[in-house]
Amino acid sequence: MKILDKYLLKTFLITFTTVFVILFFIFILQTVWLFIAELAGKDLDFVLVLKFLMFSMPRIIPLVLPLSILLASIMSFGNLAENYEFAAMKSSGISLQRSMRYLTVSILALSVLAFIFANNVIPYAEFKFINFRKNIAQVKPALAIAEGQFSDVGLYNIKVDKKSGENGNFLSGITIHKKATGGDGSKTVIKAVNGELISSEASSILQLVLNDGNYYEDITPKKYEDRQKLPFAKSSFKKYTINIDLSKLNQVDVDEKDVASTNTMLDVNELRYTIDSLNTSYKTEIVSYSENINLRTGIQRATPPLSTKASYKPRQIPSDILSKFSKEKQSEILKIASSNLVSTNYSIDATKVNLENKQKNINNHLLAFYDKFVIAYACIMMFFIGAPLGAIIRKGGLGLPIIFAVLIFISFHFINTFGKRMAQENGITPFLGAWMSSMILTPLAVLLTYRATNDIGLINMDVILSPFQKLFKKLFPPKKKA
Structure with missing residues (x-):
């Protein structure tokens, strides 16, 4: 040089x-x-x-x-x-x-x-x-909960006034809002004087043991005029245990990627093997569903088997087949056909969404590759x-x-x-x-x-x-x- x-x-x-x-x-x-x-x-x-x-x-x-x-x-x-x-x-x-x-x-x-x-x-x-x-x-389960503010932990929003203990697992002044499954806000509030967080490295379940508290739940009456009274149920407890699943606690990434997707954690050889497996599974599911939908709808294959191809004649369906039945029977047949058609469309749409998600997963692995x-x-x-x-x-x-x-x-x-x-x-x-x-x-x-x-x-x-x-x-x- x-x-x-x-x-x-x-x-x-x-x-x-x-x-x-x-x-x-x-x-x-x-x-x-x-x-x-x-x-x-x-x-x-x-x-x-x-x-x-x-x-x-x-x-x-x-x-x-x-x-x-x-x-x-x-x-x-x-x-x-x-x-x-x-x-x-x-x-x-x-x-x-x-x-x-x-x-x-x-x-x-x-x-x-x-x-x-x-x-x-x-x-x-x-x-x-x-x-x-x-x-x-x-x-250190207490690290998931901060003092003086609501912390999002699984299905719960938890606020504590004070944490103590070596790992901060002893809590006091606890207020918990349970998230509603229907997406219409929190209808359940739990308050307790004190509590303790219990966890282990071998388990993904976090236990929150509450002592001396009350359980409040809003009730939604069926009649509209009764809803203006804002009824609720209240119960008290000496000890109450909440199990929190930590497996989904930190699955929100800044790049909006699902942590369950392992495409960013694989090297080239592992990605190549995974992509091959995903493609095989994708093609198998398409073939399986196409055969299943044919059996479900009763549609015959358009191409006859090779052994009977010379003598094969397609079945002729009369155009006025409904006229063979009475009016009541015709109505019943049409209702069943309509119901089957709607059900089949729902099945096709659901399978289409599922296949699109599988294809996106394959694409993400290919992009990582x-x-x-x-x-x-x-x-x-x-x-x-x-x-x-x-x-x-x-x-x-x-x-x-x-x-x-x-x-x-x-x-x-x-x-x-x-x-x-x-x-x-x-x-x-x-x-x-x-x-x-x-x-x-x-x-x-x-x-x-x-x-x-x-x-x-x-x-x-x-x-x-x-x-x-x-x-x-x-x-x-x-x-x-x-």
Whole structure:
């Protein structure tokens, strides 16, 4: 490796490391802000908060890494061009491609590391992160309930005035609102003087034992005039136990993904196996339902068996078959047929929704599969956008490069999000949804590399203004000299 290559590599790596640390810190603050409801007011010690952040850090890398490469490339090559170092290299016979040779190798190695990280570290971190959020409530159940405010715990909203004990599991001044199943507000209120939270790591059931309290429940009379009296039932108790299922306690993710879906916790081989199993199950269910609906409706297959194909004759159904029956019988037959038709339509609609959900699940797994390759390719693509762009604009520092980097990355992220949403809803194929942003920005990388290699500016104003100049000369021809 020559001195020039070492200099370029050192300049790029220093800039990349600085940018990566700054952006990573910014995204960590964003993560803390998104999960502030789970961290604030829960008496979490520093170790638990640190674990929480450590498990959430790997999911930030796919966002920070391409942006860091893009910004570092623009800044590094912009500084070199601004200080006329590229001009000195070109005068010595060193082209832009030659100066980018070792940096390209380094970016390729970084993209391989990004793939390994996305394939191994991120799935493991996702698994630990989701289970850590669930286990916080199981190991220290009092952490799920904050003092002086209502905390959403399963089917209950719980408020306590004071927590005590080593793990804060002894409660006093308890008020509980039970959520109504019909979605029309809370009709049950439980108040108790004190209570205790009991749990174990082996069970996902959290027991809340209440002492010396009252149970209030609103009653909705059938008659409207009786509802204005607002009747309710009241009972008192010395001891009352509530069992809370913690298996669904922390299943709400900031990205609105179901935690039960394991697509983000699997590597490439596991995803390939899971996708194959899901596709087999999907096709089997379609065949099974089609055969079941044929038997249910009594519809014969349109194609006869091969052995009887020569002598096969379709059954002829008389068009006036109802006329063979009496009026009462005709009415009964039509009612049964109508009922069967409605029932069949309901069954078809329900199965359609179920199959659509299964297809969405398959699409999510396919997107997770392609994402591991997209992040590796995005590192290479962002380098070949940033490096030529920096050489063209000839501006280093944190001014113009940040503007270009943010605009390009926002476009990349927006197209990527749009493509994934379309693929999840089965509007486009998962392959196209995952690779849409890369397909759109790759021509930009090729164009910028070509223009930077041939010393062409970012925008050739002569090409844009030439048609207007010709039109102006035709409309207003110059006067001939006498």
